[in-house]
Amino acid sequence: MTISRVWRRPTLGAVAERAGVSTATVSNALNGTGRLSEATRQRVLTAARELGHAQATTARAVARGSTGVLGLTTTAYGDLPVSYTEIPYYAQLTLSAMAAAHERGYMLMVMPNSLSPWMWLNMPMDGVIHVEPRTDDPVRALLRERGIPMVTDGRPLRPHWNDAWVDTDHDAAMSLLLDHLAESGARRIALSQPVHDDAYARLTGRAYTSWCAEHGMPALVEEYAVLPDYFTAEREAVGRLLDRDPRPDAVIGVYSDSGHTILAAARQRGLRVPRDLLVACVSEDPDYATTNPSITTLSLRPDRVGVEVVDLLISLINARGGVNRHRVIQPVLIPRRSTRKPPPNPRRRERPE
Amino acid sequence: MTISRVWRRPTLGAVAERAGVSTATVSNALNGTGRLSEATRQRVLTAARELGHAQATTARAVARGSTGVLGLTTTAYGDLPVSYTEIPYYAQLTLSAMAAAHERGYMLMVMPNSLSPWMWLNMPMDGVIHVEPRTDDPVRALLRERGIPMVTDGRPLRPHWNDAWVDTDHDAAMSLLLDHLAESGARRIALSQPVHDDAYARLTGRAYTSWCAEHGMPALVEEYAVLPDYFTAEREAVGRLLDRDPRPDAVIGVYSDSGHTILAAARQRGLRVPRDLLVACVSEDPDYATTNPSITTLSLRPDRVGVEVVDLLISLINARGGVNRHRVIQPVLIPRRSTRKPPPNPRRRERPE
Incomplete structure (x- = not known):
């Protein structure tokens, strides 16, 4: 591992000395505060520029690999025709990593969702956050x-011995969902299971199967291929689940769209949620608070993940060893109407859609 | 203006020729698809690496200022102790700019919210998106x-003659809000008005005053300083508005937290929204759909702004002239319960909070 130094800015004192002004004046000039003459502001900026260039010209910073830049990308779904920033998990992760990087004085370079190696070969960066690598990811x-x-x-x-990662506690995640559904009365809980070569799809499926075995419940799984079109593929998988005889009394989806997909499939079959079928999914999409009915979700806490990946990466960049390279994040269940058996009340008015 | 070239990757054909394989094999090797031997994959990557380095080594790319990198930052609230990525407008703008940049083959470098010039002096970038500049912004x-x-x-x-910008149609924004409130019966519409040296605060206030003059309604304004603590300052400004005699029958806030602030101030005074007071604010915060009551918002369409700033910037980077440097985005009103006079129905049950 290359040990690179963080690009640091000169002290206010150094600039003040060079410009022949007080540190308060330097601070005002650099922050655009206070009332300064244009001449003074220019003198401070010139001094700052000279010191800045002397300390770390771009060329030298690049040459020694110390740039103040952290890269971030996901390449797991390189072939999907959607931007990863439009998926709530990635959006929240990116924003939170951004805030964490800024707080530590780093810039965050967000890379296109591409497995093409050109930019990976050339871009100057101190370190990279790689979201959901595939098994043989070339990057x-x-x-x-x-x-x-x-x-x-x-x-x-x-x-690999050298791997550093932050990941969800997948067993805890599935247990939270399944325990909750079982407490709501479900006895035949089905899983709509993506097939993809990343850890998430596999570990989630494995955690589901283990839980079912431990609790003496049937494992009801329909698989679907994530590429090239997970949306259509999952709709068909959910259809196969709901057409089983006997029918599942609950369905779990593990992608952000799954809740909408399951709800639509249930409606199409005249099944009322939650009366005839409980529905839950793993998602960060706030829209599930306002669907009809609102849908129970499991949050993988991308806001926490974003902070931890940045913190771990900066530790690796600056430390010579002794860094604990694995961090596990606990998920959170957000129970909503879709997993609540409504009280038997004949006078209860159904809300229109 | 420097005319810089976009950093382009070599064609698949060039790599295929160098590696002695088909373009389909190159595509598979670079995209991690298909079934290839490790030796073939390595041969393709080596060829790609060699061509990549030959075409644009980092040092040369940096030297000629062609990097494939667009910078993005806001420095308007450099002194606020919050990350701009936590404010929905900036978050949505950033994500949408990111997607637009990636679609065009650029990386997006998100810079810390800082007026300190170090990184601006040194970072290699093809162009910069500057969100909400202050009047004398040093950046x-x-x-x-x-x-x-x-x-x-x-x-x-x-x-400055050279300015290129994307901005909201502020007059349209205020007219949408004010026309809507007037249609809901409001006759004394107040504005909680931030004071800050950016265009948004000033143009918004000006549009409000014009509308009031044109419609023969009183301009009821309380100002508050944005720095150092807009939250407390706006709470006090809204308090002064609601304590006026006669009281306003509607209040508009123009920052993202304003709706919550106005709702809390109304509650504190025993005013029911919307029965006693209509409330609306300019915000992208989806939480306003689930407050009690839900709050009418005006969206400035940061998703559109993000696409347009990237498109305009790339036009400037690549064109030698003839680019229309000003683009105006139309806002959208999202009416909700907080601006609806409820029908007079004594049997209507109030929802608990």
Whole structure:
């Protein structure tokens, strides 16, 4: 691993001395506060510029790999025709990583969702956050070869001694969902299961199967391929689940759209949620608070994940060793109407859609 | 203005020729698809690496200012102790700019919310999106001096012939809000008015005053300073509005928290919304759909703004002239319960909070 130094700015004192003014004046000039003459402001900026260039010209900073830049990308769904920033989990993760990077004085370079190695070969960066690597992700190999520190969100499926990752506690996640559904009376809980070569799809499925075995409940699974069109594929998988005889009394989806997909499939079959079918999904989408009925979700806390990946990456960049390279985040259940058996009340008015 | 070229990747054909394989194999190797031997994959990556380095080594790319990187920052609230990514407008703008940049093959470098010029002096970038510049923003002067193309979100208050900006149609925004409130029966519509040296605060206030004059309604304004603590300052300003005699029958806030602030102030005084007071605010916060009552908001469409600033910036980077440098975005009103006079129905049950 390359040990690179963080690009630091000169002290106010150094600038003040060079410009022949007080540190308060330097602070005002640099922050755009206070009342200064234009001449004074220019003198301070010139001094700052000179010291800044002397300390770390771009070329030298790039040459020694110390840039103040953290890269972030996901390449897991490189072939999907959607931007990852439009998926709430990635959006929240990105924003939270951004805030955490800024707080530590780093810029965050958000890379296109591409497995093409050009930018990975060339871009100057101190470290990279790689969201949900695939099993044989070429970007991972390229960055390792360049010696650029890397943290993944989601543990790699083929572990390497050097891996650093932040990941959800997948067993806890599935237990939260399944225990909740069982408490709401479900006895035949089905899983709509994506097939993809990342850790999330596999570990989630494994946690579901274990829970069912431990609790003596049937494992009711329909699989669907994530690429090229998870949306259509999941709709069909959910259809197959709901057409089973006997029918499941609850369905779990593990992607952000799953709740909408399951709700639509239930409606199409005249099934009322939650009376005939309980529905829950793993999602960060706030829209599930206002669907009809509102849908129970499990949050993987991308806001926490974003902070932890940045913190772990900066530790790796600055430390020579002794960094604990694995961090596990606890998920949170947000119970809503879709998993509540309504009280038997004949006078209860159904809300229109 | 510096005319810089976009950093382009070599064609698949060039890599295929160098590696002695088909373009389909190159595509598979670079995208991690298909079934390839490790040796073939390595051969393709080596060829790609060699061509990539030959075409644009980092040092040369940096030297000629062509990096494939667009910077984005806001410096308007440099002194506020919150991250701008936590404010829904900036979060949505950033995510949408990110998606637009990626679609065009650019990376987006999100800079800390800082007026300190160090990174502005040194970071290699093809262009910068500057969100809500202040009147004498030092970053603006520095970038102009470096010859880096720049687009601002929000027109600069002191125009320069070279300015390129995307901005809201502020007159349309205020008319949408005020017409809607007037149609809901309001005759004394008050404005909680921030004081800050950016275009948004000033143009919004001006549009309000014009509308009131045109419609023969009183302009009821209380001002508050945005720095250092707009939250407390606005609470006090709204308090002064609601304590006026006669009281306003509607209050508009123009920041994202304003709706919550006005609702809390109304509750504190025993005023029911919307029965005793109509409430609306300019915000992108989805939480206003689920407050009690839900609050009418005006969206400035940061999703559109993000796309337009990226498109305009890339036009400036690549074009030698003839680019229309000003773009205006139309806002959208989202009416909710807080501006609806409830029908006089004594049997209507009030929902608990």
